[in-house]
Amino acid sequence: MTDLTITRLSASDAGFDDALSRLLAWDDSVDHQVNESVRHILREVKLRGDEAVMEFTAKFDQLEVASMAELEISAARLEQALDAIPSEQRDALEAAADRIRDYHQRQKQDSWQYQDADGTVLGQRVTPLDRVGLYVPGGKAAYPSSVLMNALPAKVAGVGEVIMVVPTPAGVVNDMVLAAAAIAGVDRVFTLGGAQAVGALAYGTETVPAVDKIVGPGNIFVATAKREVFGTVGIDMIAGPSEILVICDGNTDPDWIAMDLFSQAEHDEQAQSILVSPDAAFLDAVEDSIRKLVPTMERGEIIARSLSDRGALIQVKDLDEAAAVSNRIAPEHLELSVENPEQLVERIRHAGAIFMGRYTAEALGDYCAGPNHVLPTSGTARFSSPLGVYDFQKRSSLIGFSAAGAARMGQVASVLARGEGLTAHARSAEYRVDMNRDQ
Numbered sequence: 255m256t257d258l259t260i261t262r263l264s265a266s267d268a269g270f271d272d273a274l275s276r277l278l279a280w281d282d283s284v285d286h287q288v289n290e291s292v293r294h295i296l297r298e299v300k301l302r303g304d305e306a307v308m309e310f311t312a313k314f315d316q317l318e319v320a321s322m323a324e325l326e327i328s329a330a331r332l333e334q335a336l337d338a339i340p341s342e343q344r345d346a347l348e349a350a351a352d353r354i355r356d357y358h359q360r361q362k363q364d365s366w367q368y369q370d371a372d373g374t375v376l377g378q379r380v381t382p383l384d385r386v387g388l389y390v391p392g393g394k395a396a397y398p399s400s401v402l403m404n405a406l407p408a409k410v411a412g413v414g415e416v417i418m419v420v421p422t423p424a425g426v427v428n429d430m431v432l433a434a435a436a437i438a439g440v441d442r443v444f445t446l447g448g449a450q451a452v453g454a455l456a457y458g459t460e461t462v463p464a465v466d467k468i469v470g471p472g473n474i475f476v477a478t479a480k481r482e483v484f485g486t487v488g489i490d491m492i493a494g495p496s497e498i499l500v501i502c503d504g505n506t507d508p509d510w511i512a513m514d515l516f517s518q519a520e521h522d523e524q525a526q527s528i529l530v531s532p533d534a535a536f537l538d539a540v541e542d543s544i545r546k547l548v549p550t551m552e553r554g555e556i557i558a559r560s561l562s563d564r565g566a567l568i569q570v571k572d573l574d575e576a577a578a579v580s581n582r583i584a585p586e587h588l589e590l591s592v593e594n595p596e597q598l599v600e601r602i603r604h605a606g607a608i609f610m611g612r613y614t615a616e617a618l619g620d621y622c623a624g625p626n627h628v629l630p631t632s633g634t635a636r637f638s639s640p641l642g643v644y645d646f647q648k649r650s651s652l653i654g655f656s657a658a659g660a661a662r663m664g665q666v667a668s669v670l671a672r673g674e675g676l677t678a679h680a681r682s683a684e685y686r687v688d689m690n691r692d693q
């Protein structure tokens with residue numbers, strides 16, 4: 255097993271800022287290789303469609319097929335999976351789906367309009383997207399919960415067609431993933447992953463229909479591919495390797511905190527788990543818990559790599575400084591494991607999801623609390639939000655001038671248009687002014 259190296263930092267040390275920047279940064283050489291490889295995959299998929307998709311699926315997912323039809327899962331197979339899984343799993347999926355649907359219903363935006371004094375009608379028409387692609391990760395683990403988190407907001411929004419892609423390395427299909435797709439009402443499922451799946455959805459192939467927007471989390475290849483195809487299609491955000499930052503006042507059981515850190519570290523060697531506390535003895539105790547518990551974990555190797563390469567235990571002088579460190583990192587998940595989370599949350603400006611108090615394990619949010627678990631990573635919580643119904647709705651402005659309104663505002667438009675030297679704009683507005691003057 256990988257040697258476990260635990261990075262300890264102190265916010266009061268002179269080199270803290272640099273050390274933190276190094277911890278958060280990706281290795282540039284890895285970045286470069288990933289970018290190159292993703293661009294190549296996308297180019298090939300755009301040029302050669304199904305043929306390239308099948309080649310990359312064979313190469314990266316060890317899944318050889320003679321035709322693309324073999325990479326689509328039928329609706330009947332989804333239903334069969336729903337019947338095949340143990341009732342305990344089906345009940346858990348349905349319980350989670352109910353809470354996720356209930357939470358997301360509240361995000362749905364409706365169209366609105368109002369009339370001003372001239373009788374002019376102004377408003378906003380809200381409509382669902384026609385067709386979306388959901389990326390459900392599946393390289394190192396299968397994520398039925400991510401099927402629910404991606405698909406249910408799309409269904410609540412009323413999206414016309416929901417296409418899901420999920421890699422099935424070596425052709426091993428996970429029945430819980432398929433069952434979740436049946437529960438959520440996904441329309442079509444393809445067993446594709448990585449940049450080739452993102453390319454197929456963005457450009458369309460002979461078999462995979464092009465979508466309007468691609469949402470969902472994935473590894474660094476998926477996140478990079480989404481960044482590359484943005485503009486051809488919409489994307490939700492960059493939701494890459496998972497992250498957790500725990501702020502603890504030192505009074506939570508250290509084993510609980512160690513396991514909370516593991517809960518994200520076990521996703522990926524590139525996941526990031528950070529603990530921030532003003533209590534040095536508590537940091538020691540959590541370090542002991544980590545060393546004690548890693549060997550007991552099924553995914554201990556991934557956890558050890560992730561904690562060693564990207565994890566840290568950070569000492570701060572007080573909870574205010576803890577909040578400042580957290581704001582700088584803008585983590586995907588932030589646990590406030592403190593006596594008074596309501597007070598501390600006031601100081602938090604950037605985080606994908608905030609877990610309030612000692613009992614709120616981040617893992618509950620991953621599965622069944624109700625809010626979405628697809629969240630901005632890599633500091634992008636500074637400017638983006640959790641996946642939600644709003645990602646599947648778009649807005650059109652509505653403008654309906656009355657004759658009186660056209661006359662009044664036509665004069666304003668005319669002055670502004672002539673100021674910009676745009677005569678056609680000006681005269682188009684003036685026609686309506688003059689027409690009203692004649693009447």
Ligand SMILES: NC(=O)c1ccc[n+]([C@@H]2O[C@H](COP(=O)([O-])OP(=O)(O)OC[C@H]3O[C@@H](n4cnc5c(N)ncnc54)[C@H](O)[C@@H]3O)[C@@H](O)[C@H]2O)c1
Pocket residue numbers: 291314315390391392393394395397400421446447448449450471472473474475476493494495496521522525627628629631
């Ligand atoms: N933010 C969230 O909501 C959320 C939810 C679940 C999982 N996650 C994250 O999603 C990620 C899942 O990663 P994963 O790897 O298990 O599954 P994944 O589906 O994201 O990636 C698997 C795909 O990566 C591609 N790939 C792998 N190695 C490659 C290479 N060398 N070159 C080109 N392509 C390659 C393959 O095509 C494969 O199909 C983890 O980082 C996890 O932390 C995030």
Ligand SMILES: N[C@H](CO)Cc1c[nH]c[nH+]1
Pocket residue numbers: 397399400495496497518586620627628629
């Ligand atoms: N923690 C992931 C989001 O970063 C979501 C997830 C799915 N299953 C378990 N966890």
Ligand SMILES: [Zn+2]
Pocket residue numbers: 496517518521620
């Ligand atoms: Zn998780």
